[in-house]
Amino acid sequence: xxxxxxxxxxxxxxxxxxxxxxxxxxxxxxxxxxxxxxxxxxxxxxxxxxxxxxxxxxxxxxxxxxxxxxxxxxxxxxxxxxxxxxxxxxxxxxxxxxxxxxxxxxxxxxxxxxxxxxxxxxxxxxxxxxxxxxxxxxxxxxxxxxxxxxxxxxxxxxxxxxxxxxxxxxxxxx
Amino acid sequence: xxxxxxxxxxxxxxxxxxxxxxxxxxxxxxxxxxxxxxxxxxxxxxxxxxxxxxxxxxxxxxxxxxxxxxxxxxxxxxxxxxxxxxxxxxxxxxxxxxxxxxxxxxxxxxxxxxxxxxxxxxxxxxxxxxxxxxxxxxxxxxxxxxxxxxxxxxxxx
Numbered sequence: 153x154x155x156x157x158x159x160x161x162x163x164x165x166x167x168x169x170x171x172x173x174x175x176x177x178x179x180x181x182x183x184x185x186x187x188x189x190x191x192x193x194x195x196x197x198x199x200x201x202x203x204x205x206x207x208x209x210x211x212x213x214x215x216x217x218x219x220x221x222x223x224x225x226x227x228x229x230x231x232x233x234x235x236x237x238x239x240x241x242x243x244x245x246x247x248x249x250x251x252x253x254x255x256x257x258x259x260x261x262x263x264x265x266x267x268x269x270x271x272x273x274x275x276x277x278x279x280x281x282x283x284x285x286x287x288x289x290x291x292x293x294x295x296x297x298x299x300x301x302x303x304x305x306x307x308x309x310x311x312x313x314x315x316x317x318x319x320x321x322x323x324x325x326x
Numbered sequence: 327x328x329x330x331x332x333x334x335x336x337x338x339x340x341x342x343x344x345x346x347x348x349x350x351x352x353x354x355x356x357x358x359x360x361x362x363x364x365x366x367x368x369x370x371x372x373x374x375x376x377x378x379x380x381x382x383x384x385x386x387x388x389x390x391x392x393x394x395x396x397x398x399x400x401x402x403x404x405x406x407x408x409x410x411x412x413x414x415x416x417x418x419x420x421x422x423x424x425x426x427x428x429x430x431x432x433x434x435x436x437x438x439x440x441x442x443x444x445x446x447x448x449x450x451x452x453x454x455x456x457x458x459x460x461x462x463x464x465x466x467x468x469x470x471x472x473x474x475x476x477x478x479x480x481x482x483x
Contacts, residue, residue, distance in 0.1 A: 230475035237476065287454065294446055300438035307437045307450040308476040311430070311457035318458045319471050 201293040202242040209235035214253040223323045234309045241302045283317040356439040363404035369429035370395040380418035423463045430456045430479030
């Protein structure tokens with residue numbers, strides 16, 4: 153998963169959580185549950201990872217809604233489902249859930265490249281690179297997860313992006 | 327041996343993403359990693375055979391890929407002798423698709439429970455690879471490529 157640019161806008165509708173705020177909330181034990189300090193630290197790491205993954209999925213929803221690549225109408229709805237499933241795990245940790253991506257300003261370079269590519273072929277190639285970055289992002293965050301069902305959800309999200317990648321490959325081959 | 331954790335009580339269903347707050351659950355101590363990975367190894371070996379029987383460029387490529395999966399699983403300590411998933415009768419690629427679904431169920435189960443970080447990553451990578459294969463097979467079979475946002479082997483083959 154690519155590193156994101158720093159978000160500068162304030163939370164939208166009280167729902168959008170900045171990365172910094174998420175980290176601060178996690179560090180402060182925002183869940184407010186009487187857990188031991190080491191457990192809270194572990195939960196914070198998992199929550200941070202989930203927050204990053206949700207942001208990435210929301211970005212993907214935005215990218216595919218804007219890109220209008222032929223044969224990929226299912227991708228934005230599937231990425232929306234990913235974000236919702238990941239959000240249920242984050243909510244179980246008592247942490248706030250990031251809201252939808254509303255503009256290009258904070259997109260990671262791999263995401264922005266899809267929208268800035270000119271021509272179907274270049275845009276398709278950028279989308280394949282983007283899916284690879286989403287797969288890598290899931291894989292990199294697996295060690296920070298604790299709960300078996302959270303691990304499984306992230307693994308299936310990663311598998312879904314692998315399917316999106318092969319779909320792009322099949323379409324590009326005609 | 328069982329234990330109950332705070333977040334076990336809030337465990338969300340894999341894939342469905344449904345929080346089960348308020349429904350108490352107990353987590354059984356999982357078996358050793360070797361045992362958890364054994365069904366993945368059995369599935370990979372069955373798939374290698376199925377793809378060899380299917381033949382053709384796709385069959386040969388995927389058979390090689392499954393042999394590679396089996397090798398990685400053995401290196402990770404996967405046990406031998408788990409029940410081999412049965413391929414249904416019918417066209418070879420249709421049978422392979424059903425086996426891929428079985429493999430995905432094995433991979434996702436293992437990924438959630440194995441203790442070694444490398445084994446967790448391996449389970450997730452094998453799941454992703456199996457998910458890729460299902461799209462390739464569905465494309466060859468003239469079916470819709472994407473059938474679920476959470477490919478875990480439980481959707482219709």
